[in-house]
Every structure is written in C-alpha cells, then in structure tokens.
Amino acid sequence: MGHLLLVVLALALANGLAMWGLSRLRGRARTGGMAALVAVDAVLAVLLVLELGMALFFAQSDGFNITMSSRNWFDRHWHPVNSLGYRDVEPRPKAGSEKLVLVVGDSFAAGHGIDRPEDRFGDVLGRELGPGWRVAHASKIGWDTVDEDQALRAYPVTPNVVVLAYFVNDIYRAAEKSHFPLPFTVRFPQSAAAKYLVDHFALANFAYWRLARVGNVEDASRGFWDRLRAAYADPVVWAAHAAELDAIVDWCRDRHIRLIALLIPSLADVAGSAPMTARVAAYCKGRGVEAVDLTPVLAGRKSADLVVNSVDTHANVGLNAEMAGLLRRAILAPAALPAGPSAPAD
Structure with a gap:
C-alpha cells in the first residue's frame, strides 16, 4: 500500500501544478484545459478505486501462485x-x-x-x-x-x-x-518499470498475468506436459x-x-x-x-x-x-x- 500512497501523492502534486498552470491561462484555453484535467482526474480516480479494491478484496487462487x-x-x-x-x-x-x-x-x-x-x-x-x-x-x-x-x-x-x-x-x-x-520457464516482466508495476500494483499484476497466459504461460505449460x-x-x-x-x-x-x-x-x-x-x-x-x-x-x-x-x-x-x-x-x-x-x- 505504500507504493499506492506514493502514486496518490505524486498525482496530487501533478494536479496542483496543472491547476497552477491553468490559472495563468484565459478564455477558451483555460476552460478547455480545466475540462481536460477534470476528465483525466475522473479516469485516475476510477483507476485508484479499482486498484484499492483489488489490492484489498480480490482474492483468487492460481495454479502457480504467482499473482x-x-x-x-x-x-x-x-x-x-x-x-x-x-x-x-x-x-x-x-x-x-x-x-x-x-x-x-x-x-x-x-x-x-x-x-x-x-x-x-x-x-x-x-x-x-x-x-x-x-x-x-x-x-x-x-x-x-x-x-x-x-x-x-x-x-x-x-x-x-x-x-x-x-x-x-x-x-x-x-x-x-x-x-x-522437466523445465517450466515462465517469462516474468523484463524491464525495470514493468517489473515495478507488476510487482506492486494489483491492476497491473492482474492484467500482465492474464495476458501472459495467452502466450508464454500456455507455451511453457504445453512444453512441460x-x-x-x-x-x-x-x-x-x-x-x-x-x-x-x-x-x-x-x-x-x-x-x-x-x-x-x-x-x-x-x-x-x-x-x-x-x-x-x-x-x-x-x-x-x-x-x-x-x-x-x-x-x-x-x-x-x-x-x-x-x-x-x-x-x-x-x-x-x-x-x-x-x-x-x-x-x-x-x-x-x-x-x-x-x-x-x-x-x-x-
């Protein structure tokens, strides 16, 4: 949860900077910018709620216990x-x-x-x-x-x-x-950024391993059997x-x-x-x-x-x-x- 708190603080800081920047604009530019910021904030709020819900309440076993x-x-x-x-x-x-x-x-x-x-x-x-x-x-x-x-x-x-x-x-x-x-090699995230997201955020973890099953996990399983x-x-x-x-x-x-x-x-x-x-x-x-x-x-x-x-x-x-x-x-x-x-x- 500490990683999610850091994300919330970073988004709050970014939102404050965006508001400061928009306050220096006038007319349609300011109105359009505010509308865009509200839309982005709404999407981010939904993602944060989903992340918090999955991290706290979503519990589902998987055969390899990697999620x-x-x-x-x-x-x-x-x-x-x-x-x-x-x-x-x-x-x-x-x-x-x-x-x-x-x-x-x-x-x-x-x-x-x-x-x-x-x-x-x-x-x-x-x-x-x-x-x-x-x-x-x-x-x-x-x-x-x-x-x-x-x-x-x-x-x-x-x-x-x-x-x-x-x-x-x-x-x-x-x-x-x-x-x-009898090798069973599953491909874990390779880049440092992807590894950080998958290891620390429930939404990213869920999305990565669901997509991975379509490719590398199924291939590894087929070869193993x-x-x-x-x-x-x-x-x-x-x-x-x-x-x-x-x-x-x-x-x-x-x-x-x-x-x-x-x-x-x-x-x-x-x-x-x-x-x-x-x-x-x-x-x-x-x-x-x-x-x-x-x-x-x-x-x-x-x-x-x-x-x-x-x-x-x-x-x-x-x-x-x-x-x-x-x-x-x-x-x-x-x-x-x-x-x-x-x-x-x-």
Whole structure:
C-alpha cells in the first residue's frame, strides 16, 4: 500500500501544478484545459478505486501462485497450519479403537484453491467414514514422491490406512536425477518499470498475468506436459520413479498399513495424461496396491466442471466431494490381498 500512497501523492502534486498552470491561462484555453484535467482526474480516480479494491478484496487462487490475488487468497484461506507445517489441526494419538487415515500428497491433497479445508476430499472422507475413523493430512504444495515418503515416515502417529494422493508430476525428482529435466520457464516482466508495476500494483499484476497466459504461460505449460509424458515412457526415469514408489509400498507393507493410491490426472487434459496414470495404475496392480484411478471416471468431462477456476486447475469442491466418495467405498470394502515382495513393478 505504500507504493499506492506514493502514486496518490505524486498525482496530487501533478494536479496542483496543472491547476497552477491553468490559472495563468484565459478564455477558451483555460476552460478547455480545466475540462481536460477534470476528465483525466475522473479516469485516475476510477483507476485508484479499482486498484484499492483489488489490492484489498480480490482474492483468487492460481495454479502457480504467482499473482497478487493468489497471495491474497493464501493469506485469507490457508489455515489452520499445524506445528508440522501442514494445513491441518495438530496431530494427536488414536483414541481407543479409532482408526486413522493419513492423506499424503501435494497441493491436491492440501486443498490448493479450496477456501475451506473442510471441503477437501480428506476432510469430507473423514465425515463420510463416520464414528471410529479420523482423517489427517501430511501434504504440502510442490511435494513429489520422495517428499511424501519422508513425511509418511516422520508422521508422529502410525496410521491404519494411507491414502497416497498421486498427481502425474510426482515423477519430477526421478526425472531430474535421471538427467531428464522437466523445465517450466515462465517469462516474468523484463524491464525495470514493468517489473515495478507488476510487482506492486494489483491492476497491473492482474492484467500482465492474464495476458501472459495467452502466450508464454500456455507455451511453457504445453512444453512441460509434452516432456512429462516422455519422462513416463523413458525406461531409466521410470525405473528411478518406481524405486521411489517402492519405498512407500514397502514401508506400509512392513507395518501392515493399508495403502490406497488415488491417481489424479491433469484436470486440464485428462485424455492427454491418461498414458501417465495408466503406467502408475499398472505399477499398482503389479505391486498389489489398491488404486482409485480418476482417469476413467473423469474421461469426457469438461475441464471447467472439474477445476477451481480458469487459472487454477486443481480440483474444485465438487470433485473433492466425488473423490471422497470413491475413497470411502474403497476403504470400507474388504482390503485386496497384497502381492508379495517379488511382484513385478512394471
């Protein structure tokens, strides 16, 4: 807001100088000048009101969290955050015969774009499972399979069921380690003036990133997804990623913890990400891991009906409720007999 105050002071000074200059004119020149100044002042006043309104009240999540409106959204909605850094209440021991479901994942599990944490699939699942069940979260934005494995091992309460919320970019670290980079380069403002405006003023920030999505963001996204599909087809990358998944599967199996994988495709292109979710589904089948694969469930449905908004392709409230229902049926069904340690990993 300090930058906006400086603009207001500068405009007030400029307006005063303009008035002084006009006072030295006579006749039509003065009248015309005053009319022009009033028109300019009216436009500037409208812009200032819009700027103030957007800066204070406009909060909208975006998938990359690069806009001021997204930062406003996080300030407003990203709570509670517990001592482990998760968007959840504090962990506590199981009470008596209570069964704990631990949702492990990235931004989809944490509820990116979901205003109220109680509308996430994990929280909805907890209510639908009913008495005797509790659902907790070990999920953070940007996590991949290695992060999720470490969080699972470090969680202070041993769960009865682990729901691994798997999104198709979870292969990212395995690709990087296999010298198969997955670049996603977004072009930020280049000139000092443009950078200053976009970084400090809500209207400029909104306009720049909306226009940028038509060009550089969409191009970067398209290139990233093409490269990501290639990563799943690369035998070296997949072997490294399968080893990451093996660590979670083996940890749960050694402790007799039921593991259910929730496979989430790209909601902006379900068909385009189908080969990736199919590979993970085949892995799960080979290792005897139960899987809830959303790809066939969402096939043919419009992206706009699934996502938070036009700039945030995380699952919306309706899809979170749907995921909760699918998981409830999976959890309450008899557990599948796990494959032995030597089962193939695709």
